[in-house]
Amino acid sequence: VGVIxxxxxxxxxxxxxFLQQKNIRHLFQSYSGYKHFRYVNLGNIFTQxxxxxxxxxxxxxxxxxNEAITYALLEPTLWMIKTLRPEWNIIF
Numbered sequence: 001v002g003v004i005x006x007x008x009x010x011x012x013x014x015x016x017x018f019l020q021q022k023n024i025r026h027l028f029q030s031y032s033g034y035k036h037f038r039y040v041n042l043g044n045i046f047t048q049x050x051x052x053x054x055x056x057x058x059x060x061x062x063x064x065x066n067e068a069i070t071y072a073l074l075e076p077t078l079w080m081i082k083t084l085r086p087e088w089n090i091i092f
Contacts, residue, residue: 002036002080006073010043011059018043036083038076045072 005028007021021043028039045068046054054065061069082090 006040
C-alpha cells in the first residue's frame with residue numbers, strides 16, 4: 001500500500017490553515033524513510049500575483065488552477081505507480 005498525502009494551496013500566510021500545514025510538514029519529516037509514502041505540499045503552487053488567474057473567488061479553482069494542480073500531482077502519482085507496480089513496465 002502506498003500513500004500520497006497532499007496539502008492544499010495556501011489561501012493566506014496569515015491564516016490558521018498556513019499554521020496547520022506547517023505543523024503537518026513537521027510531522028511528516030519522520031515519515032521520510034518510508035518507501036511508499038510521499039508528501040506533496042501544494043501550499044506555494046500559486047503566486048499571489050497569479051492567484052486571480054487560478055482562483056476565481058479566493059478559494060475555488062478555475063480551469064487553469066485545476067490544470068496546475070494536475071501537473072503538480074503527476075510526478076508523485078507516476079512515482080507511486082512505478083514503485084508499487086513495477087510489473088506494469090511504465091516508461092516515463
